[in-house]
Amino acid sequence: MRHLLDTKTLSREDAIRILDVAEDMAETQQREVKKLPTLRGKTVVNLFFEDSTRTRISFEAAAKRLSADVINFSAKGSSISKGESLQDTAQTLQAMGADAVVIRHGASGAPRTLATSGWITAGVVNAGDGTHEHPTQALLDAFTMRKRRHGDDSRGRDLAGTRVTIVGDILHSRVARSNVWLLHSLGAEVTLVAPPTLVPQDVSAWPVRVGYDLDAAIADGPDVLMMLRIQLERMNAAYFPTEREYSRTWGLDPMRMDALPADSIVMHPGPMNRGLEISAEAADSARSTVLDQVANGVSVRMAALYLLLAGERDHEGETR
Amino acid sequence: MSTRTVLHEADIARALTRISHEILESNRGPEDLVVLGIPTRGVTLAERIGVLVSEFGGMPVPTGSLDVTMYRDDLHRHPTRAPQPTQIPPGGIDGKTVVLVDDVLFSGRTIRAALDALQDIGRPAVVRLATLVDRGHRDLPIRPDFVGKNLPSSHEERVNVHLAEIDGDEAVTIES
Numbered sequence: 001m002r003h004l005l006d007t008k009t010l011s012r013e014d015a016i017r018i019l020d021v022a023e024d025m026a027e028t029q030q031r032e033v034k035k036l037p038t039l040r041g042k043t044v045v046n047l048f049f050e051d052s053t054r055t056r057i058s059f060e061a062a063a064k065r066l067s068a069d070v071i072n073f074s075a076k077g078s079s080i081s082k083g084e085s086l087q088d089t090a091q092t093l094q095a096m097g098a099d100a101v102v103i104r105h106g107a108s109g110a111p112r113t114l115a116t117s118g119w120i121t122a123g124v125v126n127a128g129d130g131t132h133e134h135p136t137q138a139l140l141d142a143f144t145m146r147k148r149r150h151g152d153d154s155r156g157r158d159l160a161g162t163r164v165t166i167v168g169d170i171l172h173s174r175v176a177r178s179n180v181w182l183l184h185s186l187g188a189e190v191t192l193v194a195p196p197t198l199v200p201q202d203v204s205a206w207p208v209r210v211g212y213d214l215d216a217a218i219a220d221g222p223d224v225l226m227m228l229r230i231q232l233e234r235m236n237a238a239y240f241p242t243e244r245e246y247s248r249t250w251g252l253d254p255m256r257m258d259a260l261p262a263d264s265i266v267m268h269p270g271p272m273n274r275g276l277e278i279s280a281e282a283a284d285s286a287r288s289t290v291l292d293q294v295a296n297g298v299s300v301r302m303a304a305l306y307l308l309l310a311g312e313r314d315h316e317g318e319t320r
Numbered sequence: 321m322s323t324r325t326v327l328h329e330a331d332i333a334r335a336l337t338r339i340s341h342e343i344l345e346s347n348r349g350p351e352d353l354v355v356l357g358i359p360t361r362g363v364t365l366a367e368r369i370g371v372l373v374s375e376f377g378g379m380p381v382p383t384g385s386l387d388v389t390m391y392r393d394d395l396h397r398h399p400t401r402a403p404q405p406t407q408i409p410p411g412g413i414d415g416k417t418v419v420l421v422d423d424v425l426f427s428g429r430t431i432r433a434a435l436d437a438l439q440d441i442g443r444p445a446v447v448r449l450a451t452l453v454d455r456g457h458r459d460l461p462i463r464p465d466f467v468g469k470n471l472p473s474s475h476e477e478r479v480n481v482h483l484a485e486i487d488g489d490e491a492v493t494i495e496s
Contacts, residue, residue, distance in 0.1 A: 001400070017402065024387070024403040033440035038390040066390075155405070306390070311400030 001307045003115045003124040006133040007182035012158065015182060019143050020155050021303035022296070029065070029299060039068035042099040042309050047089070048127070049075040049105045054270055054294065055127050055137075059102045062301035068309070071098070086110065090119040098122045100309055108132035123308035131172050137269055138178035140300040142186055144289050145224055147296070148265055160187030165217045167250060168228030168277055171198045171239075175269045176228060180206055193217045195250060197239040214250050218259050225260060226267040227252050227278045247276050254281040265289050327469060327492035332452065332483075335468030336365065339450050340372035342466050346448070347417050350377025354413055354444075356386040357421045358434055359404035364483045365452055366421040382409030386420065386441075391433035408441055418444040419466075423481040425451040428462035453492055455479050 001014065028036055044063040046056050056072065063070045073093075086105075093101060100123045103111050108130030115124040128134040145162060146154045164183055170176045170192050183190050184207040191209045192199065203210055211217050218225070230246060240246045247253075252266065257279075260266075266278075266287045274280045283290060327335065347353055350373060357366025363385040370383030389395075389403040420434055431449060438444060450466035455473045471494065473479060478495040482488075 021403060024390075024405065027406060028390070028440075031440055032442060036390045036440075037436065038395065306403075307400055310390075310395045312396055312398050 004135055004304050005111050005126045007135045007138050007178045012185045018139055018303050022143050022299045023155055025302040026299040035065055037067050039066040039309055042068045043097055044068045044100045045071045045073055045093050045098040047073045047101050047103045052104055058297040059301050061298050062305055066302055087119055090114055094120040102127050104128045106130055128174055132174055133178045134174040135178050136301055137175050138182040140297040141179055142182055143296045143300050144293050158186040162188040163222045164188050164224040165191045165222040166226045167193045169198045169230055170194045171200050173228050180208055195240050218256055221261045224265055230277050251277050252282045253279045257282045323493050323495050325491050325493050329490035332490055336368050339466040340369050343373055343419055344377050350379050350381050352416045353381045354416045355383045355419045359385055359387055361423040361481050361483055362421045364485045384409045386434055386437055388433035388437050391436045413442040413444045415445050417446045419448045419450055421450045423452050424479050425454045425464050428458045428460040431462050432460055
């Protein structure tokens with residue numbers, strides 16, 4: 001693997017490879033000494049143009065557990081706020097000898113530009129770009145689903161037959177997009193449930209079913225119910241009348257949670273708005289995998305960095 | 321290119337039997353033994369040795385696997401390797417006599433990586449090394465304690481170990 005930019009073009013084989021390596025990484029995290037010497041001498045730059053706590057910390061933990069050096073670079077208080085272009089920033093990182101760049105950017109496609117521009121030779125990992133994709137989040141979600149379903153017997157398996165319902169702001173969600181593509185290539189069936197105003201217009205081209213009624217989706221008995229964050233900053237844009245109405249119609253309250261099949265799980269990529277899209281009861285229940293997702297995120301990101309950085313590179317910088 | 325068989329099925333069985341007796345002898349019995357194989361074929365050999373040592377010693381000896389991929393010093397010289405599972409028996413390795421098992425001992429770099437990996441898992445009292453074939457050409461000051469067969473070889477030759485569980489047949493061959 002040279003870069004990890006999206007899940008739309010990620011093959012089923014590569015996805016399963018990442019998930020399987022993540023299993024091995026997760027195992028090493030049970031040990032007395034959690035640090036592996038694998039990426040000693042490699043430099044990973046976290047290049048964050050948008051605010052993020054958990055994704056940045058997760059990537060930082062992953063890189064450090066593999067003994068890579070980590071440089072954190074956030075747009076606030078840097079030359080970006082003085083107007084430096086992405087090209088100049090990238091070339092600065094190249095000159096510093098970055099081996100991998102983990103980038104989060106408000107513009108969809110910024111990671112691909114960085115990867116294909118020729119400004120840098122480092123491997124690029126997309127940590128969320130605009131409303132496009134957030135591949136490591138989808139991979140950690142798939143890892144969590146696979147683990148819940150198959151336990152220690154997860155290696156080599158896909159998610160064939162798993163029925164996943166994603167609820168909430170699909171329109172603005174890169175997590176939803178990455179999940180749709182990845183879950184589809186892993187054989188899961190995806191249903192999207194949202195207010196009509198928060199469903200993208202081009203959704204007919206996606207390999208999903210679309211519904212508008214959460215109660216009907218729950219009555220269908222999905223294996224996984226994934227609640228997306230309602231981005232409060234979008235509240236002024238009138239996608240739905242009030243928070244209260246959203247919460248009543250599309251929020252996961254205790255009654256809806258109890259209507260789910262006994263072995264269904266509830267996922268949320270975080271950060272949660274308790275009481276809006278998910279009730280505190282649902283967030284803290286035994287069904288909730290929110291904290292598993294955080295823990296698995298480190299393993300999945302270790303796997304991605306390992307596959308990007310550990311192997312030999314040929315003359316074009318391709319990791320074989 | 322020619323291929324020559326240096327160990328047949330019966331030779332491999334005999335070698336493992338002898339190694340198992342030697343392990344018991346040097347440990348003065350089966351107590352506190354843990355046999356760990358290095359993937360892929362070392363794990364199969366470790367399981368077989370585990371069965372033999374348990375039988376000869378009269379008590380069950382735990383076996384497991386130890387993946388060294390993430391501890392290798394040559395990762396950047398090869399295509400990306402997929403790590404293999406590490407399975408440590410429930411009793412752990414602290415204070416135990418760990419016998420590492422590999423199929424072919426060559427440069428010694430795999431064993432160096434294995435020693436580093438062991439250190440991150442626990443602190444064995446003693447670490448020993450068993451190998452089915454020692455083909456020489458060490459890069460590091462590492463030597464085996466139990467050897468199935470010493471096989472003088474040239475650098476250019478390839479030594480292949482085939483085991484029934486993985487390859488369907490049993491033989492050690494040398495290609496030149």
